[in-house]
Amino acid sequence: MELELRGITKRFGSLVANDHIDLTVAPGEIRGLLGENGAGKTTLMNVLYGLIQPDSGQILLDGQPVTIHSPRDAIGARIGMVHQHFMLVPVFTVAENVALGVEHTRRIGGFPTGLLDRKRARSQVLELSERYGLQVNPDALVEDLPVGVQQRVEIIKALLRNASVLILDEPTAVLTPSETEDLFRVMRELREGGRSIVFITHKLKEVQAIADNITVIRRGQVVGERPPSTTDAELAELMVGRSVELRVTKTPARPGDVVLDVEHLSVAGDVIPIEAGGTRNSVDDLTFQVRAGEILGIAGVQGNGQTELCEALMGLRPATGIVQVDGRDISHASPRDRLRAGIGYIPEDRQEDGLVADFSVADNLVLDTYDRPPFASGIAMDLGAIRRNATSLVSEFDVRTSSIDSAVGTLSGGNQQKVILAREVGRRVRLLLASQPTRGLDVGSIEFVHRRIVEERDSGTAVIIVSSELDEIYALADRIAVMYEGRITGFRPPTVSVTELGLLMTGATGDTAAPGAVPGAAPPPPAGPPPGGEAADGPADGVEGT
């Protein structure tokens, strides 16, 4: 089925979210819709799915104008949508979720009984998962499934409703690299079956990898259509409207004294299953050091103990072993004392752990320093000092907000992250611990965050970056550690190949001797300019190897 959007315009007050957008998707085409957060991609797709009514413009299916006033109309027109945040009932099984809204009831002798036909739902799920390689257990409870599998359930839901145009809204934002690979495989299968897919994203590599054609949207307007062979730089420039540094320029690290010294750190009481059978502590006997002025990148597929490691380092999770910062033992210190000891913490889930959405930008900027001078004397807070602090940090970190009194929850993801970064780096820290610092951010914000992190390193801070995005690890790390099943499977210089990292990420320990056990052995600065060698080969192809 051919889908055509003509002159779609949608205004919210004075903001033009969509400005005369034209878009055509051919049958059996994967169309990449690329744009920064707030460019109007989601609005456009919500128009198509009937969640929002456009102010003007037409939707045509196979050349026939259609009116879509509700998701029901959209489903009737064979348009399906997988939202960024899944619309599933966690306590229902996969089959029940899929059947929701299109339930069939059993009939006995031709008479309706009003009883759900679970068998039929099950067999439909099985049949679809067979046909498109979407492995799902129809009897599993949705809440027990990893996000990647939940997404498959959403896709099956759309397919069962006979969707021939499938809209995927930022589908990879929540996926691990290998889950992303799985999704791409499914998308290719669906394309073979003649279905069209609109793939919304802000990740350049992904559209290049999967899309047949790329439409770039900026500030509500289509600014270009390009083939997937277009270079990163050109796509990024189209998307952001100015030339973007895709890779931060950084000088070789000049590591100084050891700042963080971790010995035999284990997180007990929270075990993870291991491939060889049995279970293991989620963080198992880790020993490593980070020096002033270097960035240690911790790579690994999500769920191999990275989250637990960060929380253990911050005292948010009980752990055994010794943690020292600048030679001071903080193994038994509270989270507050660790922050005071000079650790800056950028948590993985910024909305849940990093910010209070209802609080103002100004309040969020003092969330962990509110009780210290100059923001407080005794228990009385100095609102003037808090506001001055906010004003200066907002301008220094280029936080786009209408006012320092706006609730931080109204800002975009990139600006929320800048608020956290400003807060943590704004006070003097010795060690910056950043977990997934650019997850879900647009190119412009990623560039900014990366640049600030490198600046922090250059000013002599020890930095740990935990990331499941290999791009990010390559862009920032001066030394790479790979975590797998709670252990570090190897330390490598940033010149390591993607293949080798991929192997380490799946448990091959390689040839390393006791990892990190060589105090004083600073990683050799990579020969030549760091951006050179590995830029072309690896990260674009994602990380599979599983």
Place this chain on the structure above:
Amino acid sequence: MTQDASGVPPEPQPGEPQPPAGTGAGNSGPAAAAGSATSSTPPDRGPLRGLDRALWDAISQGSPTVVTILAIFLALVLGGLLIAFSDPTVLHAWSTFFSHPGAAISAAWQSVASAYSAMFEGAIFNPHTISAAFHGGSVGAIFYPLSETASQATPLVLTGLSVALAFRAGLFNIGAASQWIGGAIVTTYLGFAISLPVVLHAIVCLIGGFAGGAIMGWVVGALKARTGAHEVIVTIMLNYVMYDLLNYLLGTPKALQQPGQANLISPNIHAAAQLPHVGGPPPQVGVGFLIALAAAAAMWWLLARSTTGFEFRTVGANPSAARSAGMSVLRVWVLAMLLAGGLAGLSGAVTIQGTFYNLNTLSYGTYGITGITVALLGRARPLGVVLAALLFGALDTGGTVMQAATSVPVDITEVLQGLIVLFVAAPLFIRAVFRLRAARTGGGMEAVAKGWNG
């Protein structure tokens, strides 16, 4: 609490409504407009400016305050219908509706008007007292209804503050009743069992009341922090414990029972422990009311200006962010319940010292439970709680006068209180009835609702 001035529907994705890059602060668009109701003016309503504009936005989008006022209005309208249709005279007039339609309607109007005006005169201001004052009557009598209202509101202000303080820290305090009793027991005992000079005795009793309630609150907070016991369950159960403990103590001669009494009643507290009234008879304000106002001011300062209050609010809004920022969530829980209990205990103290002078099995009334509704109506803000308590105090005072002056039963005030709370709790319904434009998710109520998740 953010008002969305440009009438933008909530974006499905919180990250999306970001003003385009570039000019920064001056940008319009959802994020920019969210800050204040006055800052941006959609082009379609040019003539309105400044205050008009703010008022228009507040009314058309239904700020929480406006919704509350409309809820009260709607409750009064429904209450009026109830009064009209429960009045035998009116019912009789309706039976002849088709022959004399005017009579039925005027009878209904008459009934409602006389009931509400009696209520108003009893609770706020009676015009007759002015003319009486001109003819040699007491000037003070003009303010008598208000002083009665304040007196009725006093315990409610304090139990309301108790529940509200816990709300703000993310806790649901159902136990203001048990804390009230805890405070009242200590106050009463100190009031009759020891002898101290005039002002000092009253102060000691007040502190004792605060401490008695605080201990009850601390138990709840400590149980939650140490064992994870949910505060809702614990407070409900402790209410029963305290009802029965009070009965036991009042029936035990060596404890609280008045010597020579077979009834469950304590001795009167010494005159030195009683809270005086200021202003002289008859318009007088109990010192207890002033204490309640001071407590509200102190709580405002605590929440808005102190580091402790910042911790309370952070834990209430997002406990995991609070933890990551180095705050001790458990400490906040214990401290918040301790202070909340203290406020409820203080309510017990001022009621005993300022109104009853002794303690019996009925003293605690419904202050604890009504405190929850007061906190809800006041949106867990100190000023809101004071206003809500005054409203409830006025309804109670006015209801009694209304019953005496007309045939309308005093129970109608409880119906009114129930309706008000019902409508406040259903802001969407109020918006639908009054055709308010949808605003973003209503702020304060979320904090209130969160308490259940504990």
